[in-house]
Amino acid sequence: MITIWGRTNSVNVQKVLWCCDELVLPYERIDAGLQFGRNDEPAYLAMNPTGKIPTLVDDDFVLWESNSILRYLVLNYGESSLLYPSEPKARASIDRWLDWSLSTLQPAERPVFWALVRTPAAARDTAKLASDFDAVALLWRMLDSHLQGRFFLEGEKFTLADIVIGAYAKRWFGVEGVERPPLPNLERWYSRIATRTGFKKYVDFPLT
Numbered sequence: 001m002i003t004i005w006g007r008t009n010s011v012n013v014q015k016v017l018w019c020c021d022e023l024v025l026p027y028e029r030i031d032a033g034l035q036f037g038r039n040d041e042p043a044y045l046a047m048n049p050t051g052k053i054p055t056l057v058d059d060d061f062v063l064w065e066s067n068s069i070l071r072y073l074v075l076n077y078g079e080s081s082l083l084y085p086s087e088p089k090a091r092a093s094i095d096r097w098l099d100w101s102l103s104t105l106q107p108a109e110r111p112v113f114w115a116l117v118r119t120p121a122a123a124r125d126t127a128k129l130a131s132d133f134d135a136v137a138l139l140w141r142m143l144d145s146h147l148q149g150r151f152f153l154e155g156e157k158f159t160l161a162d163i164v165i166g167a168y169a170k171r172w173f174g175v176e177g178v179e180r181p182p183l184p185n186l187e188r189w190y191s192r193i194a195t196r197t198g199f200k201k202y203v204d205f206p207l208t
C-alpha cells in the first residue's frame with residue numbers, strides 16, 4: 001500500500017497526487033507540514049531527514065523529493081505509461097523540465113506565491129513583490145515561446161513534464177492582485193491540462 005505524507009495545498013504534494021490519479025493508483029495520504037506539523041517529529045525525520053513534504057512510503061520503501069517520487073511511481077506502476085517514456089531522448093527531454101522546475105521555476109515563483117497568498121497585504125514588501133513578479137514572468141514567457149506549435153510541453157503526448165509545470169502554473173494563473181502579461185500559448189496549454197481529472201481533483205483549488 002502506498003502512503004503519501006503531506007498537506008494537499010503543497011504544490012509538491014499535488015504533483016504526486018495528480019500522478020497517482022493518472023496512473024489510477026490507490027494510496028492513502030497523511031496530512032503533514034505547516035499547520036499540521038509532524039514533519040519535524042523524529043519518526044518523520046527518520047523517513048525524510050530534510051523535514052520537507054512529500055514523503056512516499058511504499059511498503060518498506062521510503063522516498064522523498066517530489067520529482068523522484070513521480071519517476072518512481074511511473075517506473076514501478078506505469079511501465080507502459082506515456083507519462084515517462086523509456087526512449088532516452090524523450091525521457092531526457094522530460095527530465096529537463098523536472099530539473100528546471102526545482103532549480104529555477106520554484107525558487108522564482110515561491111516568493112510571489114508567498115507574498116500574495118500567505119502574507120497579509122499590509123505586511124507585503126511591494127517593491128520586492130514587483131521585481132519578483134517580473135522575474136517569474138520572464139520564465140513563464142519563455143514557456144509561452146516553447147509552447148508555440150506544441151500541444152503539450154514535449155509535443156503531442158501528456159507527460160510528467162505537464163504535471164510538474166502544470167501544478168506550478170496554477171500558482172501563476174491563480175494568484176490575485178498582479179497584472180499578468182498575455183501569454184496565449186501558455187494559456188491554451190493551461191486550459192488543455194486543466195481538463196485532466198487529476199488537475200481538477202488535486203490542483204484546481206483556491207490557493208492557500
Ligand SMILES: N[C@@H](CCC(=O)N[C@@H](CS)C(=O)NCC(=O)O)C(=O)O
Nearest residue numbers: 010011012033034052053054065066
Ligand atoms: N525539492 C523538494 C521540496 C520540498 C518542499 O520544499 N516542500 C515544502 C512544501 S511545497 C515543505 O515541506 N514545506 C514545509 C512545510 O510544509 O512544513 C521536493 O520537491 O519534494
